[in-house]
Amino acid sequence: MRITILGCQSPYPGPDGATAGYLVQTATTNLLLDCGSGVISQLGKELPIYKLDAVVLSHYHHDHIADVGVLQYGIMVHQNVKDRDANHPVPIYGPAEPADRAESLTYRDATRFFPVDEHSHIEIGDMKLSFLRTEHDVPCYAVRIEANGKTFVYGADSGPTTKWEPFARQADLFICEGTFLRKYYTPKELNGHLTVELAAQAGQQLQVKKLVITHLFHAYKEEDILEEAKSYTYGECLVAKEGMQIVL
Ligand SMILES: [Zn+2]
Ligand SMILES: [Zn+2]
Known part of the structure; x- marks a missing residue:
């Protein structure tokens, strides 16, 4: 399984950056996880968009879905010029709520919406996916992907x-948000997000083999993030960057 970070910034993309988006690939399957601002431009460096097998959206905040509309236009145009069969819309999996957002994920022949929740187990090509409801101010799901024993x-x-626990225990890779460096938050703001420090503690407790800290303000410095992630010593800790690839 190869994971390419297409976007990792929040709440908006800095110069040449993108908000949440991750391309997950095996030899046979191409899956896009979240589709934030700037993600389609970054995706084009890796894969023609019409080759996507599926999209999974964790939740419907703008930094995770801003590029869905242009993805739908793009798929439609590629179907018109026969790059992709119009009988094969791209499935988009995501929470059922808010309903108006969910409904907008079905668009002409380009995309079809399928709801998921914490009980869902789906297969996309050779990937097996399951979901965990996270603490957030809208329905939001973490995603566990198993493929080729990883x-x-x-x-x-x-x-x-x-x-x-046990959803993320001993994962080969945990991409975890660390929205706030210590000096940038008050405990009130922590509602629905983690600090870098809390992400590191979670990774350590769960004994994940590799921890990637993401969902970062674009002006944060990598050394400040690594400094606050020191409590994770179980494996390798990386700071997410557009273009970073991890092979499992
Ligand atoms: Zn959010
Ligand atoms: Zn977010």
């Missing part, structure tokens, strides 16, 4: 009361 957990947006 496990990748994407934590989506998540507050400190999210129950990661």
Whole structure:
């Protein structure tokens, strides 16, 4: 399984950056996880958009879905010129609520919406996906992907009361949000998000083999993030960047 970070910034993309988006690939399957601002431009460096097998959206905040509309236009145009069969819309999986957002994920022949929740188990090509409701101010799901004997957990947006056990235990890769460096938050703001420090503690407790801290303000410095992630010593800790690839 190969994971390419297409976007990792929040709440908006800095110069040449993008908000949440991750391309997950095996030899046979191409899956896009979240589709934030700037993600379609970054995706084009890796894969023609019409080759996507599916899209999974963790929740419907703008930094995770801003590029869905242009993805739908793009798929439609590629179907018109026969790059992709009009009988094969791209499935988009996501929460059922808010309903108006969910409904907008079905568009002409380009895309079809399918609801998921914490009981869903779906297969996309050779990937097996399951979901965990996280603490956030709208329905939001972390995603666990198993393929070729490896496990990748994407934590989506998540507050400190999210129950990661056993969902993320000993994952080969945990991409976890660390929205706030210490000096940039008050405890009130932590509602629905983690600090870098809390992400590191979660990774350590869960004994994940690799921890990638994401959902970062674009002006944060990598050394400040690594400094506050020091409590994670179980494996390798990386700071997410557009273009970073991890092979499991
Ligand atoms: Zn959010
Ligand atoms: Zn977010």
